[in-house]
Amino acid sequence: MTIEFRKIPKEAFEIDVQEGEISLKAWVLKKTPSLLLCQGNIVGTLQHHCDRCGADLVIPLDEEVEVWISDGVMPASEEGLLNLVEFFDERADFNAILHSELEAIKSDYFYCQTCQN
Numbered sequence: 001m002t003i004e005f006r007k008i009p010k011e012a013f014e015i016d017v018q019e020g021e022i023s024l025k026a027w028v029l030k031k032t033p034s035l036l037l038c039q040g041n042i043v044g045t046l047q048h049h050c051d052r053c054g055a056d057l058v059i060p061l062d063e064e065v066e067v068w069i070s071d072g073v074m075p076a077s078e079e080g081l082l083n084l085v086e087f088f089d090e091r092a093d094f095n096a097i098l099h100s101e102l103e104a105i106k107s108d109y110f111y112c113q114t115c116q117n
């Protein structure tokens with residue numbers, strides 16, 4: 001799901017994108033013409049593996065997310081925002097945002113019950 005920045009409405013609106021069995025449901029708020037705030041939850045089940053023994057794991061996800069979305073390079077005055085995604089083709093891509101959030105979650109370590117003990 002991509003939306004051109006210039007077509008983003010003034011009023012907050014809801015998005016719902018999916019990747020596999022995982023969905024991002026969030027509200028998007030236009031802070032400035034080139035800066036959006038996306039707040040919501042990533043919910044679903046992540047197929048992953050134990051980082052010690054490699055056993056398959058099904059990880060239930062219910063993660064709050066807050067992502068700032070910038071049209072091009074973030075202006076210097078807004079530096080320091082924690083979780084920022086910049087797009088350079090005048091469109092915000094919410095599937096790409098979900099994908100990068102999932103990659104960040106997967107970069108954590110997960111262990112099966114056997115390896116946790």
Ligand SMILES: [Zn+2]
Nearest residue numbers: 050053112115
């Ligand atoms: Zn294991």
